[in-house]
Amino acid sequence: MNVWNFARSPASVLLMIEYGRSRKISPPSLLKGSQLTLNQLADPDFTVLAAQELAVASNLLKLTGREADLGLKVGLSYRLSAYGLLGYGLLSSATGVAAMALARRYLALTFTYVGIAFRRAGRHDVITFAPSSELSVDLQRFFVGRARGATCRVARDVTGGDFGLTAFDLAYEAEVGGKSHVLGTQVRYGQRANTITFEHAPLERSLPQANAVTAAMCERMCEELLARRRTRLDIVSFLNEYLAAHTFDRPPQLKHIAALLNTSERTLKRRLQEEGACFRDISNAVRKARAQTLIDEGRLSLTEIAQELGFSDLSSFSQAYKRWTGVAPSRVRQQVIAS
Numbered sequence: 001m002n003v004w005n006f007a008r009s010p011a012s013v014l015l016m017i018e019y020g021r022s023r024k025i026s027p028p029s030l031l032k033g034s035q036l037t038l039n040q041l042a043d044p045d046f047t048v049l050a051a052q053e054l055a056v057a058s059n060l061l062k063l064t065g066r067e068a069d070l071g072l073k074v075g076l077s078y079r080l081s082a083y084g085l086l087g088y089g090l091l092s093s094a095t096g097v098a099a100m101a102l103a104r105r106y107l108a109l110t111f112t113y114v115g116i117a118f119r120r121a122g123r124h125d126v127i128t129f130a131p132s133s134e135l136s137v138d139l140q141r142f143f144v145g146r147a148r149g150a151t152c153r154v155a156r157d158v159t160g161g162d163f164g165l166t167a168f169d170l171a172y173e174a175e176v177g178g179k180s181h182v183l184g185t186q187v188r189y190g191q192r193a194n195t196i197t198f199e200h201a202p203l204e205r206s207l208p209q210a211n212a213v214t215a216a217m218c219e220r221m222c223e224e225l226l227a228r229r230r231t232r233l234d235i236v237s238f239l240n241e242y243l244a245a246h247t248f249d250r251p252p253q254l255k256h257i258a259a260l261l262n263t264s265e266r267t268l269k270r271r272l273q274e275e276g277a278c279f280r281d282i283s284n285a286v287r288k289a290r291a292q293t294l295i296d297e298g299r300l301s302l303t304e305i306a307q308e309l310g311f312s313d314l315s316s317f318s319q320a321y322k323r324w325t326g327v328a329p330s331r332v333r334q335q336v337i338a339s
Helices: 011-022 027-031 050-063 070-075 080-091 096-105 137-159 212-229 235-244 254-260 265-274 279-297 302-308 314-325 329-338
Strands: 115-121 124-130 165-169 185-188 195-199
Touching: 011 027, 011 050, 011 070, 011 080, 027 050, 050 070, 050 137, 070 137, 080 096, 080 137, 080 212, 096 115, 096 137, 096 212, 124 137, 124 279, 137 165, 137 195, 235 265, 235 279, 254 265, 265 279, 279 302, 279 314, 279 329, 302 314, 302 329, 314 329
Parallel strands: 165 185
Antiparallel strands: 115 124, 124 195, 165 195
């Protein structure tokens, strides 16, 4: 999800201000350079640009002396109410599975600055959090931690306490004073990827406050809100977002995306040409990135990875991966195991 394309509510900035107050940091100090004021943030109709929230987060990092696991601590303070309409939609969803699907569709309403990918792994679900290469290392760690903390807190709030982690892995090294446990689960530092893992079965249960009418209304309003908050629309960003968030039973095709956008395949090709891109290159880049992530994680076999990416068999996947990287996926898997 290219979050730079969307404005957001003031709620996330206000939560960072509250955290700053708990550390004796004044709001004006946190807002410095953001061109935001407390009066603006008090207006529920006011929207904050992604770059403005980024400025506040940068200030928080500096003014706390880069406190250990700062993003994770801040993220754990994000209650459902912070997400407005989306929060109500999550709470009124039929099941935890439905709530997760809703969050995936409206990721731009969650204040995230990281790539978030969901997948099943046997009887578990795994969410991977990938930092944005556009940000500094400190900010990458902050936003990965914030997204992970917020995801865990909201999942617990939505399910009424049924949500429990089986693994909480970070690709960063532990810091002095960092958190050792999240929701009762030990934090494992220095892992291959930033992931949280949890049992899938509890998410299939009916949620205590499920309401089909409210859920449908919230989703419709979220769609309208997202359209209003989009600040820039380019088809390349859209395709990257769409392809990265979906699994495929066959290779992705442009005609299916065109149907989704209610336009013709010819028009979509022309728009891509205007942006200097082609669908095949975008599709291959997304699938290559996902293949590399799945191989590095080592949770799925190469055959399962091939299926996840829409290839008909392992041979087709191996040939494509070798075209993309010059190396066979089996060799990369062996290197991962050896390391």
